[in-house]
Amino acid sequence: MPLTRESAHYSNSATASDRDKKPDNLLLAINRVLETQRLRALQGFVANRYARNLTPEKERRISSRLESDGKNATGYIITERLEIGQLARSILVRWNSAGDKPRYDIDADRDAHTNLIETKTNGRWEAFSSWIEELPFQYTEFVGKCGIKEQQRWWANNGKHFRLMDLPKELRLCIYEQAVGTDIYPRLKWVRRKSIGRKIVTIGNGYIGENGFHHDRKAPNHALLCVNKVVNEESTKTAWEASRLSFSSSESPNSDLLISQIKEEVLPKFNTLTHIGLSLSLMGYITFFGVQVQPWMALELLSRAQKVFSKTNLPDLNRLDINIASPKVFQRNPRYLCKFRFPISPWNENAVQAAGQPPSPCHKILVDWIITYAKGSIEHIQHIHLEGYIKTSVKEKWDAIFKTQKAGNYVNVSDDLEALKAIPWADL
Incomplete structure (x- = not known):
């Protein structure tokens, strides 16, 4: 999520008009460090750490705050995603300069001052970037349905792109397996070509049970079939050979119609069933x-x-x-x-x-x-x-x-x- 000047305020003691005019440069810099962590690592993206201001009441409760910490030492809350709810840490952060806060321009100087941020832990000051990197993540759901969705969101948000055909075939097959899924639900589809209608076998469109009940198992990624001839052949082979052929209706195996057509149309090409x-x-x-x-x-x-x-x-x-x-x-x-x-x-x-x-x-x-x-x-x-x-x-x-x-x-x-x-x- 991109940072904006409106996303932070100057201080908790400032007036409302001052907060609208003056961004909290220190908060912007902290969130820039956290943004970099979210982009660089999937764990950081899943943890979804953000910094926000402390309320005046909570800031007064920070017992470790001393006069020697400097007048620019400010309390913030670092929130982190948990399986249920959020984890919130109250920390004290400052610029390592004893004077006024350095200027922080989110467009021009987004990396210039992040090394100057310090946080106080166990009574001593240390670099904020080092502290946040060593902090263990509390939420590590990277497997199953949730993990696949998180990976998709991470790749879509961090700007990392690659040419599929530049990958070795072994890696392409791994991508096909994740895109197609563990189950396919083969179906017979009626098609008409040159005024002649017939039923052909397809890899299906997900789970649709009896009475129109829709299961949470979605359709395979049919977009792979439209990339090019090589990807079409490789992804189709993966679907028929690496996925489980599932039947969601007692009518599907009835009279062997579907399975017999799979044996006739698909089995000569792929090691399926x-x-x-x-x-x-x-x-x-x-x-x-x-x-x-x-x-x-x-x-x-x-x-x-x-x-x-x-x-x-x-x-x-x-x-x-x-x-x-x-x-x-x-x-x-x-x-x-x-x-x-x-x-x-x-x-x-x-x-x-x-x-x-x-x-x-x-x-x-x-x-x-x-x-x-x-x-x-x-x-x-x-x-x-x-x-x-x-x-x-x-x-x-x-x-x-x-x-x-x-x-x-x-x-x-x-x-x-x-x-x-x-x-x-x-x-x-």
Whole structure:
């Protein structure tokens, strides 16, 4: 954020008219040092340190202020961003000249006097620039979604630019991975060329779940596809090979249409379909894995997952991630598949139980049922990862089962399946 003369005032004891006319040169110089730190280092940018004037009451509380400090010694507050709120430090700062404050012109002398600023710590004066550089940062969120956004903002604000094609290919691939993201949601797009319409496979436009629910996973950076031919080929390859192919609807894998077209159009060019993720609704998992438990027995659901994840259909599939939806997300009615939405978990304080309907199974039990029915379709996959809203006990149970089977010891759950089918309506 650029500094202006209006951003600081001369002193706390001056009149309002004086403050409007005379900038606080010392405050301008301090903020210039902090601005340089924000531009030079990502940590400084995230910390977002700024200096501001102390109120007269707080300035009188600085016990270390002595007459020998000089008449230009002034109290300021250095604010720093924390994960929640701000950290404020009250410090005493002066020019290292015993006389009046040196002239500070923010345009002409922005670097001339920063070396003359001193701050008092532990009873002694030292260079302000040295003190602020040695001060540890309190907020270091550089990973995940927040970290990516901070890096984007930092690069956009500090004026650092480079030619993408001047970078080695290895670094360009790292940029593509961050721009595309960890997930792509492949889709079939209808296109018309020369009066002939057909569906083609695309890398998708982010997550759009059932009922139009928009997830926080955004679309990949399609701008990379428009830079030039080389970047288009490299970024497309990264998207299909380095990202997880995620499906947000139980209809996406249905009848193998999408996956079959990926195999036909994409697989000859790229080594894809090795890492798949499912982000279905709870009802989506019930229908996809064919869960045959009350109150869905009357629907006579058949598992489509066995065909989709078979070794014949996906011979190179090495990892499957199953993301469990939150019980507080409104789902389609799991009993009658009607258009109304309601919370499937009875633990949700907003859940409404209609008269004459059986109670809903709790989220923990329902997830365990889903994985029990899914086991036969996915157990041959080398790496299976359960994530999202799943109880620790349920996750540990199934992680142990899949680990045992990888070691060559088969775990038979056929008795569990028969027991689930036999649960009477009244016991729900």
